[in-house]
Amino acid sequence: MSSKMIVLMSSDGQSFEVEEAVAIQSQTIAHMVEDDCVADGIPLANVESKILVKVIEYCKKYHVDEANPISEEDLNKWDEKFMDLEQSTIFELILAANYLNIKSLFDLTCQTVADMIKGKTPEEIRSTFNIENDFTPEEEEAVRKENQWAFE
């Protein structure tokens, strides 16, 4: 069985050899393969090696076929472990998944952050994500009271 390999090059100059079938989960890479401009490797100017490693790990896991049969339940469990990362890494992954156009990774990374946001108070959000509060205390109070009814 032939497995055509292609080379991905990170922004910090590292090269990674990956099966073409695995790499084309990225729509961006798939288009480049179609346009036949991958002979010298694909430079990914927006993705540094630390992140590219994780992207490749994800794509390999999600390349499901007879050689790599895996159930949805197992994939979900794997996702959880995979996403046990530092906040900054998660955001870098979102940017990479967006640039590389890998829908399932994009959904997973965005949902992970959304889940981090769910259930937190504004104060907790500000401190977790380093967001500045640009409301005055009076403005903030007025905003809180805007909805007459709310679940607490």
Place this chain on the structure above:
Amino acid sequence: MFTDLPRDLETEILSRVPATSLQKLKPTCKRWYTLFKDPEFLKKHVGRAEREVISLMSLRVYSLSVNLSGIHSSVEMTGMLNSLKDSEDVKISDITECNGLLLCTTDDSRLVVWNPYTGETRWIPYKSNSPYEMYQKFVLGYDNTNKSRYSYKILRCYHGLIDFGYEFEIYEFNSHSWRRFYDNSPNCSFESKGVTLKGNTYWFASDTEGRHIILRFDFATERFGRLSLPYQSGGYVDDVVETGVLSAVREEKLALLYERFDELNDSSEMKIWVTNTKIVEAKDLSWSDFLVVDSSKFMVTRMTNVMSFLVDEEKKMVVVCDTDIDQHMNRFYIVGEDIYKEVYKDIAQGLFSYWPLLISYAPSLVQIQQGKVIPGGKRKR
């Protein structure tokens, strides 16, 4: 780090956060406050929004998290409704739902329409013409013949003077006024709460002989009609009590939960049917068996007074709430082919006329003031 993300990616993340969380996060910063009101963002968000479940118990509204996973099924209260503006308690005795809008009756008989997703409320004034107007019911629906704009209406059914049947009034959101209309055709008693689907409201009712029917009110023509049940109803039988409750399955199908108690044999049965296809206004209903609950299989004392239930078609299960009159308890059960589990129990406070209710709705952007719908994106179900 978050602030370094391009705006569109920030929107992608926030559009995946549940509505109740978003409301609370409006005061986080000015950018988020503005974003959460932006129509483009809201369209994206409501398109991803999951259905929500709320419960009305003992005059309080709770948000629920229902987890149907066989033996580990659970129902959890995730919040209680409070009025933030005034410090007065929000005590609600009845709720009816339509398109993500909730029509609530307070315990002092005031009427309010509430969109839990946008937080908007609108109080609806009405007049009671005589002290005999007891047992009034309100339901919310809309004229579904106008495809570009839903015209929301409220139907008020009440007993006038004791010997005469029901009388009716309609409130139109557009005209902000009530008008009476006359219809003798129902000639039956509304046994269950009305359930609104595709703008029209359906009740389980019984006629003067005790035969059961499904009654529909069409808000476009403002007429009642009778529809078929999945079984032949024979009318009153001594020592047998039959009850029926309706529920909306997503916004497409109707479900009927029927219970039959034979007082002589002390036996009971529960059956649930779901309509076959999406509700079409003019035609009659056709039903399919959904679940038959064999109470002897589960060795439980009979369930009584089921006033409300929700169906999960995929998992072939239902969540039911009832009241144990003897013990003054509200209870939730999860019932399936092989499971019958009580998942919640609490003391029922207040009068028994306030049965517990379970309501499922899909968050929507319907603005109450004009009753207009902002065309939304595709809904995830």
